[in-house]
Amino acid sequence: MTGSNQVPYLLRAARGEVLDRPPVWMMRQAGRYMKAYRDLRDKYPSFRERSEIPEVAIEVSLQPWRAFQPDGVILFSDIVTPLPGMGIDMDIAEGKGPIIADPIRTQAQVDALRPLEPEESLPFIKPILQTLRQEVGNQSTVLGFVGAPWTLAAYAVEGKGSKDYSIIKNMAFSDPTVLHQFLSKIADSIATYVRYQIDCGAQVVQLFDSWAGQLSPKDYDTFALPYQQQVVRQVRETHPDTPLILLVSGSAGVLERMGKSGVDIVTVDWSVDMADARKRLGPDMKVQGNLDPGVLFGSKAFIRDRILDTIQKAGNRGHILNLGHGVLPNTPEENVAYFFETAKQADQLLATCA
Ligand code: CP3
Secondary structure (H helix, E strand, O other): OOOOOOOOHHHHHHOOOEOOOOOEOOOOOOOOOOHHHHHHHHHOOOHHHHHHOHHHHHHHHHHHHHHHOOOEEEOOOOOOOOHHHHOOOOEEEOOOEEEOOOOOOOHHHHHOOOOOOHHHHOOOHHHHHHHHHHHHOOOOEEEEEEEOHHHHHHHHHHOEOOOOOHHHHHHHHHOOHHHHHHHHHHHHHHHHHHHHHHHHOOOEEEEEOHHHHHOOHHHHHHHHHHHHHHHHHHHHHHOOOOOEEEEOOOOHHHHHHHHOOOOOEEEEOOOOOHHHHHHHHOOOOEEEEEEOHHHHHOOHHHHHHHHHHHHHHHOOEOEEEEEOOOOOOOOOHHHHHHHHHHHHOHHHHHHHHO
């Protein structure tokens, strides 16, 4: 157990300390698989209300903390939340995700964007992060998060989630000048937002470049990586000590390139064996992951075996145990509880197997 005066596990793992067990949290740990969340959603049917009324967003963020005591408590929000502050209106539709009514396609639209001023356009972030820090103390770590430029541009240009990203790829591969300007503007605003989250209390920040895995490695190097680097570079200038994590969905083909972004921790998904990921990323890169979220539909013995396999392959330094992507709706809550309990006893379980 982490004592009351100690540095929490997640920060210790991010510093590369040798630990008796890895810290554990789950992406989307606050969400639809939890009855408490669904009940609150009935009361506040709009996602923007749930995430932008501080009391409600705090309550949602703390639901998994109270139920499972994860080593990381993530801000309840969305990657598109800062877009209105840049002049891109959006909504989040039930079961569909972000919707942008007036998608960004032209030079004039890019010219009209405003640099983000978080204090003004995101006034709810400060009370949310400050309260989360007070609530968890040093028993857990508060994570902030942002969308990375390519993924935010994909939503803003397509207007919604996409299967093939044909509109943004058309822009990228036929006349990329406007898109590059857009990506650079997003990077500047997102760097400002990361700094603001840290100032408000986020102790670690995760960058979601969820759709960068849709790019070939060559195009990742042109449209995703340079703008990840732009964000990381600007954040490091003022906040060099805050650990940064990068996630790309379907990352097997770009894993080494993710390391070049400058982040401290690379999220590995289940398309890569954790032992292979360690070899590919080298001894200095920390890793997070990498269970298939579907594992949580399996039996308890199955879940335990997969947890122990991942921990053994990742080793006892610089590993944050997590799923490779968000927990799926309809996942049994008792299996989520079992995942956390088992992860926290991993040292004893591994000692008895040996
Ligand atoms: O991880 C957490 O617990 C923090 C909360 C969080 C949400 N969105 C809440 C949310 C985080 C970290 C995100 C990030 C996010 N949002 C990403 C990156 C992660 C990833 O999935 O790759 C992306 C791509 C989005 C955009 C988005 N927002 C999608 C695709 C959806 C889901 C659409 C659906 O209904 O399946 C959303 C809505 C959303 N954001 C939900 C949650 C819990 C689901 C709707 C709801 O529960 O009300």
